[in-house]
Amino acid sequence: MSLWQRPLKKLQAIAFNRTYRFRLNSLKGFVSLFLVGTVLSVALAACSGGTGSNSSSETPTASPVAASKDNVELTLVSFAVTKAAHEAIIPKFVEQWKKDHNQTVTFKQSYGGSGSQTRAVIDGLEADVVHLALAGDTSKIEKAGLIQPGWEKEVPNNGIVSKSVAALVTRSGNPKGIKNWEDLAKDGVKLITANPKTSGVAKWNFLALWDSVIKTGGDEAKATEFVTKVYKNVPILPKDAREATDTFAKQGQGDVLINYENEVILAQQKGEKVEYVVPDVNISIDNPIAVVDKNVDKHGTREVAEGFVKYLYTPEAQQEFVKLGFRPVDETIAQTKEVTDKFPKVKTLGTVADLGGWEAIDKKFFADGGVFDKIQAQK
Incomplete structure (x- = not known):
């Protein structure tokens, strides 16, 4: 007492x-x-x-409200290839937020393979905002109780804030004559792609290979046969897209690299001589954004976190994504001459929905004992 x-x-x-x-x-x-x-x-x-319940000790989510502070810090956890885009967008958001709210926002940023980042957040990395390579990873964080159901309805475009397609990067002069997905299964071709067990990009790569058969009239048996041949040509599985790029470009391994189109464009902008092909049968690589509800309520950062997420959909932010090689989610921007000139037209574009959604995809292809593991066992 x-x-x-x-x-x-x-x-x-x-x-x-x-x-x-x-x-x-x-x-x-x-x-x-x-x-x-x-x-x-x-x-x-x-x-x-x-x-x-109005006692602060009895209310787990009660915390100092960031809106009452002069300075607030957000933790952004994202997949590796978004780093350049966020580094361009964040200063613009900080400036706008200061102008509108007279509050200074600083960011902690973490980048890595989408699967690894997802596990880190579930295991205790206190992200306020997550921008991941695929909605399936965001759903795992939701299932862990950190994100409230319905997160994809809180913002436009079902939570998808950036997107790309798969590209085939070749050696100078394209000595192996790589023109489409079928060429990756040829004898003597060495392919570099990341590990779909740890990398969201690599899951997209796998699905692009699989869907290239389905979209051209093949059945699942044909798709399995083709993808198995391709992965027999994969000598190493880096943990994420960034490491895969370094393996190909810096270490000189492989004849061809599957990567995001935006990564290739960014490399060219940095002065690297990169040759690539965008197959006209492709898959829409959709990247979601979400506020991590449990963490923002704990940190008192909900208002700022939601403000940042909404800002990423503005024309100003989407233009930055476009500059760095992402295809815009804003249809008005997508129809501009800048965009149509910048990105090759894809004739047949598959989606995750075509393959049953991420829950079905993960169970079928990437779970322990799934299609990917069976393919690896045959190497």
Whole structure:
């Protein structure tokens, strides 16, 4: 019992002793006893803070509200290939937020393979915002209880904030004559792609290979046969897209690399001489954004986190994605001459929905004992 509670307890006891002297068979005595006891009990409860839900100690999500602070910090956890885009967009958001809210926002940023980043957040990396390579990873964080259901409906385009397609990067002069997916299964071709167990990009690569057969009239048996041949030509499986690029470009391994189109464009912008082909049968690589509800409520950063997510859909932010090689999710921007000139037209574009959605895809292809593991076992 705290020091301030003891005098109240003593006062309550004295009051009851005195009122007890009233004859209880007297209405007046009874009322006096009742009123004194009630008033003192209420006073004691009020001073002690009670046990109600409006006590901050009883409300897990209660925390200092970031809106009342001059400075607020957000933690952004994203997949590797978005780093350049976010580094261009974040200063613009910080400037706009300062202008509109007179509040300085700073960012902690973490980049890596989407699968690895997802596990890190589930295991305790306290991200306020996650921008991942695929909606299936965001759904895993939701299932862990960190993101509320319906996150994809909170913002435009079902939560997809950036997108790309798969590209085939070749050696100078394309000595192996790589023109389409079928060429990756040829004898003597060494392919570099990341590991779909740890990399969201690599899952997209796998699905692009698989879907290239399905979209051209093949069945699942044909798709399995083709993808198995391709992975027999894969000498190493780096953990994420960035490492796969380094393996191909810096270490000189492989004849061809599957990567995001935006990664290739970014490399060219940095002055690298990169030759690539965008197959006209391809898959829409859709990357979602989400606020991590449990963490923003804990940190008191919900308003700023939601503001950042919404900002990523603005024409200003989408233009930055386009500059760095991502295809825009804004259809108005997608129809501009800048965009149509920049990106090769894809004739047949598959989607995750065509393959049953991420839950079905993960179970079928990437779970332990799934199609990918069976293919690897045949190498």
